Amino acid sequence: MDRRRFLRISGVSLGVGALYTVAPALAGGAEGAETARRLGRGNGERPEPFTFFQLSDTHVGFDGPIGTTAFERAVELVNGLGTSPDLVLFTGDLTHDTEAPGEHANRMRRFQQIAGRLKAGKVYHVPGEHDAGLDGGELYRNVFGPTSYSFEHKGVHFIALDNVSRARPEVGAEQTAWLAKDLARFPRTAPIVVFTHRPLFDLRPDWEWFTSDGDEVMGLLAPFENVTVLYGHIHREHEHQIGHARMYAARSLCFAFPDPETTPEKKAIAFDREQPFKNLGIRQASLTPGRRPEASTIGVKEVELVMNEFSGTEGFNQLLKMPTL
């Protein structure tokens, strides 16, 4: 084990999102004690194990066959795990945009109604472009609060980063300056989780899967030795590594995009009414604790769903008509 690593953060996709387990790996030593002191300065918390979920791209209001069914199923699965996660992080596109007067606010309230059922310690959000791209994030801020912020939880520093509300895929100079100041409070050993909507690297620029100033953000994070970046936007699982930073994308809870390595066109994967949650990957996980945190295992199994409500072709055709986002 790298003694400089202070906490170990491991993630596993559950299909409905991703479950992350945080376990202390090195709480002793002068450096570890100093890191713990700084991270607990604001809330008095000590580093200790906890779990959190990442859910993404619920697109409440999107006129597709799934509607909010997968989102609501995900909430049920999280609530059914037995042990409530400390946190749930939503990585954007909570709602689908609309220009009908008042309708976008209705969709945000509908999102809150469903997310409000989550049995979790706290729920945090960042916006996606469909939440905040048309109005600079004004409505989102009225409903959900700031689009970027940070907080500490049990020895981990969390950073919510907004790379959508400037309409373009960028973080912007003002937020980058704020990030630099925020990070300056911590030693390089501090465990950091960044959650944002778009990937902070060039995953597929011609599909708009990038952040134009993502390199600057990653440059600020580069000195830190335990960085996890969580994002959505691409509606599929993906992992990437830049230096010490590990990056994970969560699947959507609305519809899926194909593998950009094998698909020339950015088109949503067609809805399969026989398997309505296919590629949204509704799966259930069970956590089996080991003697040590790193020895814990998570089992995953597919969940069978009743499909009668998806009979007919209307919803299927809707997805075909709107192949891109």
Added chain:
Amino acid sequence: MRREMLFLTGGVLLVVVAAGLAAAPRGARAADEPRVVAITARRFEFSPREITLKQGETVKLQLTTEDVTHGFFLRPLGIDAEIVPGQTTEVVVTPRAAGRYTTICDHFCGAGHGGMKMTIVVE
């Protein structure tokens, strides 16, 4: 590739882009004005949907919008411009590598934004 100039004059935004390994020709005579290609943006399409350029040929793209602000983004050719209502954005580009390049709007413009794209063919 690198962006060489960016300035705003009289409502015309000019972006000069040198794409590929070499910069745009600097010794071109004044008479050798680059070919102009006009591209219009509107939600959620570009017109024309495809243009063809020649390798090594310096071309001036004149970009306008009929409605809201749009983006015009093509990483391989170093193009990253905004098209603002009431202004003409000019992008001067000298493509060096042949290929079919998908150019996208990267300024979120509504529900069909994700499908707003055109193709630049370099022969």
